[in-house]
Amino acid sequence: MNNFNSIxxxxxDLLKRAVSARKAATALGQSSDLQRKEALKAMADxxxxxxxxxxxxxxKDLQRSSEEGLSQALLSxxxxxENKLREAIDGLRRVALLDDPIGLRQLSRELDHxxxxxxxxxxxxxxxxxxxSRPDAVIQIASLAIRxxxxxxxxxxxxxxxxxxxxxxxxxxxxxxxxxxxxxxCLLTTRQESMALLRLEGMVDLIIPRGSNDLVKxxxxxxxxxxxxxxxxxxxxxxxxxADLSKxxxxxxxxxxxxxxxxxxxxxxxxxxxxxxxxxxxxIPAFDKLGVxxxxxxxxxxxxxDNKADExxxxxEYLDLILSIKVVNDIDEALDHIRSYGSRHTxxxxxxxxxxxxxxxxxxxxxxxxxxxxxRFADGFRYGFGAEVGISTQTLPPRGPxxxxxxxxxxYFLRGDGHIAADYSSGKxxxxxxxxxx
Amino acid sequence: MNNFNSIxxxxxDLLKRAVSARKAATALGQSSDLQRKEALKAMADxxxxxxxxxxxxxxKDLQRSSEEGLSQALLSxxxxxENKLREAIDGLRRVALLDDPIGLRQLSRELDHxxxxxxxxxxxxxxxxxxxSRPDAVIQIASLAIRxxxxxxxxxxxxxxxxxxxxxxxxxxxxxxxxxxxxxxCLLTTRQESMALLRLEGMVDLIIPRGSNDLVKxxxxxxxxxxxxxxxxxxxxxxxxxADLSKxxxxxxxxxxxxxxxxxxxxxxxxxxxxxxxxxxxxIPAFDKLGVxxxxxxxxxxxxxDNKADExxxxxEYLDLILSIKVVNDIDEALDHIRSYGSRHTxxxxxxxxxxxxxxxxxxxxxxxxxxxxxRFADGFRYGFGAEVGISTQTLPPRGPxxxxxxxxxxYFLRGDGHIAADYSSGKxxxxxxxxxx
Numbered sequence: 001m002n003n004f005n006s007i008x009x010x011x012x013d014l015l016k017r018a019v020s021a022r023k024a025a026t027a028l029g030q031s032s033d034l035q036r037k038e039a040l041k042a043m044a045d046x047x048x049x050x051x052x053x054x055x056x057x058x059x060k061d062l063q064r065s066s067e068e069g070l071s072q073a074l075l076s077x078x079x080x081x082e083n084k085l086r087e088a089i090d091g092l093r094r095v096a097l098l099d100d101p102i103g104l105r106q107l108s109r110e111l112d113h114x115x116x117x118x119x120x121x122x123x124x125x126x127x128x129x130x131x132x133s134r135p136d137a138v139i140q141i142a143s144l145a146i147r148x149x150x151x152x153x154x155x156x157x158x159x160x161x162x163x164x165x166x167x168x169x170x171x172x173x174x175x176x177x178x179x180x181x182x183x184x185x186c187l188l189t190t191r192q193e194s195m196a197l198l199r200l201e202g203m204v205d206l207i208i209p210r211g212s213n214d215l216v217k218x219x220x221x222x223x224x225x226x227x228x229x230x231x232x233x234x235x236x237x238x239x240x241x242x243a244d245l246s247k248x249x250x251x252x253x254x255x256x257x258x259x260x261x262x263x264x265x266x267x268x269x270x271x272x273x274x275x276x277x278x279x280x281x282x283x284i285p286a287f288d289k290l291g292v293x294x295x296x297x298x299x300x301x302x303x304x305x306d307n308k309a310d311e312x313x314x315x316x317e318y319l320d321l322i323l324s325i326k327v328v329n330d331i332d333e334a335l336d337h338i339r340s341y342g343s344r345h346t347x348x349x350x351x352x353x354x355x356x357x358x359x360x361x362x363x364x365x366x367x368x369x370x371x372x373x374x375x376r377f378a379d380g381f382r383y384g385f386g387a388e389v390g391i392s393t394q395t396l397p398p399r400g401p402x403x404x405x406x407x408x409x410x411x412y413f414l415r416g417d418g419h420i421a422a423d424y425s426s427g428k429x430x431x432x433x434x435x436x437x438x
Numbered sequence: 439m440n441n442f443n444s445i446x447x448x449x450x451d452l453l454k455r456a457v458s459a460r461k462a463a464t465a466l467g468q469s470s471d472l473q474r475k476e477a478l479k480a481m482a483d484x485x486x487x488x489x490x491x492x493x494x495x496x497x498k499d500l501q502r503s504s505e506e507g508l509s510q511a512l513l514s515x516x517x518x519x520e521n522k523l524r525e526a527i528d529g530l531r532r533v534a535l536l537d538d539p540i541g542l543r544q545l546s547r548e549l550d551h552x553x554x555x556x557x558x559x560x561x562x563x564x565x566x567x568x569x570x571s572r573p574d575a576v577i578q579i580a581s582l583a584i585r586x587x588x589x590x591x592x593x594x595x596x597x598x599x600x601x602x603x604x605x606x607x608x609x610x611x612x613x614x615x616x617x618x619x620x621x622x623x624c625l626l627t628t629r630q631e632s633m634a635l636l637r638l639e640g641m642v643d644l645i646i647p648r649g650s651n652d653l654v655k656x657x658x659x660x661x662x663x664x665x666x667x668x669x670x671x672x673x674x675x676x677x678x679x680x681a682d683l684s685k686x687x688x689x690x691x692x693x694x695x696x697x698x699x700x701x702x703x704x705x706x707x708x709x710x711x712x713x714x715x716x717x718x719x720x721x722i723p724a725f726d727k728l729g730v731x732x733x734x735x736x737x738x739x740x741x742x743x744d745n746k747a748d749e750x751x752x753x754x755e756y757l758d759l760i761l762s763i764k765v766v767n768d769i770d771e772a773l774d775h776i777r778s779y780g781s782r783h784t785x786x787x788x789x790x791x792x793x794x795x796x797x798x799x800x801x802x803x804x805x806x807x808x809x810x811x812x813x814r815f816a817d818g819f820r821y822g823f824g825a826e827v828g829i830s831t832q833t834l835p836p837r838g839p840x841x842x843x844x845x846x847x848x849x850y851f852l853r854g855d856g857h858i859a860a861d862y863s864s865g866k867x868x869x870x871x872x873x874x875x876x
Binding site: 022026029030109111115117122124125205206220221224226244247250251253254258259335339357361362363365366367368369370371372373374376377378382383384394395396397399400401409410411412413414415416417418419420421422424425431433 | 460464467468547549553555560562563643644658659662664682685688689691692696697773777795799800801803804805806807808809810811812814815816820821822832833834835837838839847848849850851852853854855856857858859860862863869871
C-alpha cells in the first residue's frame with residue numbers, strides 16, 4: 001500500500017536548490033505588502049516582454065509532443081497561445097490586487113504586565129508544486145506563492161518542458177528587477193527530482209498537486225509533507241420528499257452537466273421514494289436529451305432508468321456525463337448513503353422543508369453542505385476568494401475551496417522584559433490574560 | 439522507513455465500534471452548548487460517585503505493575519489517588535466552563551441575491567487518542583472531546599487497564615444520564631486494536647498521541663490520519679551582543695531548569711562571541727550549582743565549559759538537566775543554527791536591541807518566537823486557552839500550544855433558492871460577494 005522506498009533520495013543538487021529556496025523564503029517572509037505587489041508587477045511585465053519567446057517554446061513542445069503521440073485532449077491542455085498567455089498574465093496582475101494574507105493579527109493578549117502575546121499570520125515557507133500539462137499553471141502558482149510570501153519549487157510535465165522553462169526564466173527575470181530574490185522560484189526538470197521533492201520534509205512545508213486523481217493519490221501516499229488537494233470528488237444531490245421538483249431538476253442538471261469533469265459535479269442523485277416516480281418521469285428524458293448516461297438501483301430502474309448500477313458505482317467519480325441514481329425511503333437513508341460513499345467534498349439537498357434542510361446541513365460532514373442550489377458553486381472564485389489554491393477534502397482546515405489563506409500559517413510572538421515561568425509557579429506573579437483590541 | 443505493512447487490519451469488532459462512535463459523533467455535532475455542558479457535569483458527578491472504585495482499581499494496577507517490575511518513575515505516573523482524581527474531576531468541571539468552540543461564524547457572505555454563504559466551526563468528528571501511563575489523561579481528553587462535540591476512541595497503556603476501564607465506565611454512566619450518547623466515548627483495550635486504529639482513515643479524523651517521543655514518531659510514521667503532536671522539542675535561547683546579561687542568565691536558567699522534562703525547555707544556548715566570556719563566567723558556576731551538565735563547542739570549552747559537544751548534541755532533546763552551548767559570531771550564525779537544528783517549537787532571543795529582536799522574531803519559523811522571556815511560557819494554559827490539547831511543531835495550523843480550537847474544523851453552508859452555476863457562466867446573473875456582519 002505504500003511506496004516510500006521507491007522514492008529516490010534527493011540529489012545534492014536538489015538539496016542545494018531547496019536550501020537556497022528556503023533562504024529566499026526567509027527573506028521573502030519579511031518583505032512588505034508593497035514589495036510583493038511590485039514583484040508581481042515585475043513578473044507580469046517580464047512575461048509580457050517575453051511572450052513571443054514563450055509562445056515559440058510552446059509551439060516546439062506541441063510539435064514534439066504531437067510527434068510523440070500525446071492525446072488530443074492533452075495537447076489542447078498543453079497549448080499556450082498568445083490569448084491564453086495574456087489571460088494568465090492578467091490573472092497574475094489580479095493576484096497582486098488581492099488583500100495581503102500576511103501579518104494579520106489573530107490574537108493580542110497581555111499575559112501579564114509587560115508580557116505581550118500576539119499571533120500573526122506568516123507564510124508557510126516553501127511550497128512544492130507538482131502539476132501536469134497546463135503550463136499556465138506555473139504563472140498562476142508562482143503568483144499565489146509570491147503574493148503570500150512563500151518560495152515555490154515547481155515541477156511540471158515533461159511535455160511542457162520548454163514552455164515551463166521560458167516562463168520560469170521570465171518570472172525570475174522579473175524578480176531580479178524587484179526586491180524579492182529570484183531564488184524564491186525554482187523549476188525542477190526531471191521526474192527523478194520531482195519524486196525526491198516528496199522527501200524534502202522539513203525543507204518543503206506543503207505539497208500542492210495539480211493533476212489527475214491518480215497523481216494526487218500517489219503523492220498523498222508517498223510523502224510525509226502535508227498535501228493540499230483532493231483525490232476524489234463524489235458529490236451527491238438529495239431530492240427530498242418536500243422538494244420543489246422543477247427546482248430539483250434544474251439543480252440536478254446544472255450539478256451534473258454544467259461542467260461534468262469538475263470535482264464539484266455530482267455523481268449520484270438520491271431521490272426520496274415519495275417523489276421518485278414524478279421526479280424521474282421528467283428527469284430521465286431531460287438527462288437523456290443532454291446525453292447523460294443514467295445508472296440506477298433496482299427501484300429507479302423499475303421507474304425507467306435504463307442501466308443497473310453496481311455497488312462500485314456509488315463510490316465512482318465519473319468526471320463524465322454519467323449519473324448514478326438511488327431511491328431512498330427517507331432522509332436517514334440518504335444521510336447514511338452519503339456517509340458511506342461520499343468524499344466529504346460537497347453535497348446538496350433540495351427541499352422546501354427547512355427542518356429537513358437543517359438536518360441535512362448539520363449531519364453531512366462534507367466541507368460544503370448546500371440547500372436548494374447547485375454543487376457547482378464549490379469554487380474559490382465563486383465564494384469570492386479571488387483565487388483558488390485548491391479544493392481540499394480533508395477534515396482539518398483548510399478545507400473546501402482554499403484561497404490564499406491556505407498558503408499561510410501563524411506564529412506566536414511573545415515579548416517580555418525578563419519574564420520567567422518560575423515566578424508564576426511560585427505564585428510571586430500571576431497571569432492577567434487580558435485580550436487587547438486587534 | 440515505514441511500517442505500514444506491520445499495522446494490523448482493523449477487526450470487525452473495532453470497525454463496529456468505530457462506526458458506532460461515528461454515528462454518535464454525528465448526533466453530538468448537533469448538540470447544543472448547554473447539552474454538552476450538562477454532559478460534562480454528569481460525567482464529573484459520576485466520577486465523584488465512583489471515585490472509591492476507581493482508586494481501588496488503580497491500587498490493583500499499581501500492585502500488578504509493581505510485581506511486573508514497572509519502573510518507579512512509571513509507577514508514580516500510573517498512581518491515581520483520591521487527591522489526583524479530585525484534581526482531574528475539577529479540571530473536567532473547568533472544561534465545561536470554557537467557551538463553546540462550535541458554531542462560530544467565520545464568514546457570512548451574500549454571493550448573490552438569495553444565495554448566502556456561511557462558514558461555521560464544526561467538530562472534527564471522531565478523535566483517536568493513544569496515551570501512555572497516566573490514567574487521569576482519560577478524564578482530561580474525554581472532557582475536551584465532548585466539550586468540542588467530538589466522539590473519542592481512546593487507547594491507554596496496559597499497565598493502567600483496570601483504572602482506565604473504571605474511569606471509562608463512570609464517564610459513560612454519566613453520559614447515559616445526559617442527552618449525549620455514551621457511544622461517544624470508547625476505550626480500546628488491546629495493543630492490536632490500538633495499532634489498527636491507525637488504519638481507520640475516513641472514520642477517525644485526528645490522532646492525538648500522548649506519550650514519549652518514540653510513541654509519537656511511531657504514530658506519525660504509521661498512519662495517514664492527521665496527527666496532532668510533536669516528536670521533538672529542540673528549543674534555543676540566543677544571547678545577543680546587546681543582551682542584558684543578568685536577564686539573560688535568569689531566562690536561561692528558567693528555560694532549562696524550571697521543568698527540564700518539558701518540550702518547551704531549551705536544549706541549546708547560543709551566545710554571541712562579544713558577550714560570551716562575561717556571560718559564561720557567571721553562567722557556568724550558576725548552572726553547575728543547579729546540577730546542569732554543560733556541553734560546549736570549542737570556544738565555549740575554551741571559556742570554561744567542561745564537556746565537548748558532538749555534532750549530534752545540537753539536535754538532541756535531552757529532557758534532562760543537560761545543556762549544549764555554542765558561541766556564534768553574529769545573529770546570522772544563530773539563525774542558521776536554529777534553521778539547521780531546531781524543531782520549530784519555541785526559540786527566544788535576549789537583547790536590548792529592538793532591531794535584532796525583530797529580525798530574530800521574523801526570521802525564525804518556529805511556532806513560538808520570544809523576546810526577553812523564558813521559552814517555558816509555550817503552554818496552552820499560560821497562553822490563556824484554558825485547556826491544552828497538545829503542542830504541535832507542524833508548520834500548518836493548528837501549531838504551537840493548541841487549545842480547543844485544535845479539535846474543530848469548519849464547514850461551508852450555502853443556501854439558495856434554485857440557484858444554478860450556468861446562470862453565472864452565461865452572464866444572466868452575476869456575483870455580488872457582499873460580506874455581511876458576523
